[in-house]
Amino acid sequence: MEYFLVVLLVLAGVALLLTEMFLIPGFGIAGVFGFGCLIGAVVLAWLWLGATAGYITLGACVLLSALAVWGFLRSRALDKMALDTKVDGHVELANNKLNNKKEEQK
Numbered sequence: 001m002e003y004f005l006v007v008l009l010v011l012a013g014v015a016l017l018l019t020e021m022f023l024i025p026g027f028g029i030a031g032v033f034g035f036g037c038l039i040g041a042v043v044l045a046w047l048w049l050g051a052t053a054g055y056i057t058l059g060a061c062v063l064l065s066a067l068a069v070w071g072f073l074r075s076r077a078l079d080k081m082a083l084d085t086k087v088d089g090h091v092e093l094a095n096n097k098l099n100n101k102k103e104e105q106k
Contacts, residue, residue, distance in 0.1 A: 002048040006041050010061055013037030014068050022072060038065070 016034030024030060038061045046054030 002044070006045045006049070006053075006057060009037045009041035009044065010057065010064060013041060013061065014064050017065060018068055018072060021069065022077075 013034045013036075016030045016037060020026075020028060020031035020034055042054060042058045042061060045057035
């Protein structure tokens, strides 16, 4: 049961962090709960299963988080979510208008 809870907390933490980074960006509830789940998994593994399991869980949290972000960035999911439009406009600066008016007055 202890192993199941630790694994469940790690998976939930990684999923919540991915949700925070890519679906609802900002420092919000999902990110806080994601970090809380990961920290809780490490603490519970340390207390219930020993120091070795705590270190393994800590390494697994870091590795799984990094792999999840890397895998998501390598997938084509971001291309579907990104805005892909070209803006072909230009802005005329106020200084140019003033210079043109001064030249016309001369």
